[in-house]
Amino acid sequence: MTLTKTFSEFQVGDMAVFEQSFTQEAFADFAGLSGDHNPLHHDASYAAQSEFERPIVPMHMTMAPLSRIAGMIFPGDPSLYLGHELRSILPVFYGDVLTYSAKVTAVNPSLRTLSIRVLVCRGAEVVLDAQMQVMSRLESWEAQGEASDLTPDPEAALITGATGEIGTALALTLAQRGLNLVLVDRGPGAKRDALARELEMAAGKDQRIDFITADLCRPEETAALCAQLVERGDVTSVFHSASPPLTAPLQDLVAVNYGALQQISEAVLPAMLVRQQGVLANIGSVATERVIPGWHDYSAAKAMAGQFLSAFDKSQSGFGLRGLNILSGLVATEYSASAQGSAPAMLPQELAEAVVEVALDERAGRAVMIEWNGRRAGEVGFHDNRPAPGQMATAAPAAGNTAVNLSGSEMGNDDFQTQIEAVVRGRLRSPQDEDVTQGGLGISAGWDSLRHIELVLEMERVFGIRYNAGEIEKMLTFQALAATTQAHLSQK
Numbered sequence: 001m002t003l004t005k006t007f008s009e010f011q012v013g014d015m016a017v018f019e020q021s022f023t024q025e026a027f028a029d030f031a032g033l034s035g036d037h038n039p040l041h042h043d044a045s046y047a048a049q050s051e052f053e054r055p056i057v058p059m060h061m062t063m064a065p066l067s068r069i070a071g072m073i074f075p076g077d078p079s080l081y082l083g084h085e086l087r088s089i090l091p092v093f094y095g096d097v098l099t100y101s102a103k104v105t106a107v108n109p110s111l112r113t114l115s116i117r118v119l120v121c122r123g124a125e126v127v128l129d130a131q132m133q134v135m136s137r138l139e140s141w142e143a144q145g146e147a148s149d150l151t152p153d154p155e156a157a158l159i160t161g162a163t164g165e166i167g168t169a170l171a172l173t174l175a176q177r178g179l180n181l182v183l184v185d186r187g188p189g190a191k192r193d194a195l196a197r198e199l200e201m202a203a204g205k206d207q208r209i210d211f212i213t214a215d216l217c218r219p220e221e222t223a224a225l226c227a228q229l230v231e232r233g234d235v236t237s238v239f240h241s242a243s244p245p246l247t248a249p250l251q252d253l254v255a256v257n258y259g260a261l262q263q264i265s266e267a268v269l270p271a272m273l274v275r276q277q278g279v280l281a282n283i284g285s286v287a288t289e290r291v292i293p294g295w296h297d298y299s300a301a302k303a304m305a306g307q308f309l310s311a312f313d314k315s316q317s318g319f320g321l322r323g324l325n326i327l328s329g330l331v332a333t334e335y336s337a338s339a340q341g342s343a344p345a346m347l348p349q350e351l352a353e354a355v356v357e358v359a360l361d362e363r364a365g366r367a368v369m370i371e372w373n374g375r376r377a378g379e380v381g382f383h384d385n386r387p388a389p390g391q392m393a394t395a396a397p398a399a400g401n402t403a404v405n406l407s408g409s410e411m412g413n414d415d416f417q418t419q420i421e422a423v424v425r426g427r428l429r430s431p432q433d434e435d436v437t438q439g440g441l442g443i444s445a446g447w448d449s450l451r452h453i454e455l456v457l458e459m460e461r462v463f464g465i466r467y468n469a470g471e472i473e474k475m476l477t478f479q480a481l482a483a484t485t486q487a488h489l490s491q492k
Helices: 024-034 044-048 065-073 165-176 190-202 219-232 250-275 296-319 348-360 413-428 449-463 469-474 478-490
Strands: 003-006 015-020 079-088 098-108 113-122 125-136 140-143 156-160 180-185 209-213 235-240 278-285 321-328 367-371 374-378 402-404 410-412
Touching: 015 065, 065 079, 065 098, 065 113, 065 125, 079 449, 098 250, 098 449, 113 250, 113 449, 125 296, 125 449, 156 165, 156 250, 165 180, 165 190, 165 235, 165 348, 180 190, 180 219, 190 209, 209 219, 219 250, 235 250, 235 348, 250 278, 250 296, 250 321, 278 296, 278 348, 296 321, 296 367, 321 348, 348 367, 413 449, 413 478, 449 478, 469 478
Parallel strands: 156 180, 156 235, 180 209, 235 278, 278 321, 321 367
Antiparallel strands: 003 140, 015 098, 079 125, 098 113, 113 125, 367 374, 402 410
């Protein structure tokens, strides 16, 4: 079927996902075209003596489907491949089933260019990471389109302890945002029935709501849950709110607070990587930051979860994923009634709304403490107590010219100069001691026409602005780029 397509149809977030594997027979064709006859790619005896122990697929074979992405999907027929940056992370072996996930990260209508992030995954492993720049030669065209058939299924959010008071509040909050839900509890009962009725009213007619029965204290039931999550392949958000009582045996506290979280993360990681986004959020406790008599086992189990999330965030954040530890203060629930006394407490819905807000805010740090009187953010352990971006108090602007930042507050010229220098230096890979302020297209090392397009797109993304074609033609030096950008910001 022939379709009429226009460049204006492409949007940030558009995705295409497909699978590909490579055979040793295909290597013969590749070797004939490339001239690469390295025995590591075809000689089993030779490869057996290497660190890989068997033949590996040449990196340029694994990157060949990038041409399919540009020529058939983003944008398709009128594509002009401008270039890419590529990082090979792990070896690929013949027969491996690879998932190619292509996501549009920037669109420039003036230049008709697309920036595309491509992750090549083998299950829960990223083997290749690429950044593509593609131009459309035409504004509209007649073509065979592939993208619609390759778009991944809708995403779902998982909530453990779903029929507890906090879990119920999370389910209702997420349902109102239109997400499909996977709700884990201990089994049918009055609480599940009540939640199902509330969700029937809160969710839209096309939303999928599924309950899964699992006692996370039992390893075999946790394993069965994870098998179902792997089979679904659609969970990209996890809200782990399940926990045994404060007085439960240590093995149960560890099994649920840490063990289940770790196993669930392994089950959903492939789906998160394919979509290049996802959050693994744990409903922790301020008890990990404060000594509370009699809570040592509970606090230790929660602390294990926090450290795991820190490691998850550090290892996966480069691929668009986040580990988030919510350190909750007292919440007015049956669970905490014995510990509350006369201390102030949040309502479950108040906590749920704050958790969802933080989980969906990509600027938030990997740990956020939420209490009845506010929140603060920082690293796990809160040793530096740094606020998350967007949560800092707005200082009074200094006299003189100012530039407006993305949060709507103002920043001085010195801050603006530092930020734009960082963008330019990062995109050009300039040394820290190089003065980029005197550079420009054809003047600075590495500032060529391709890099200029990448720099323009990065400036638009960082500062939340859009240049017109006339401006792009003129801002060929750092000074012109800075002046044009500041003019846009002052108008916001």
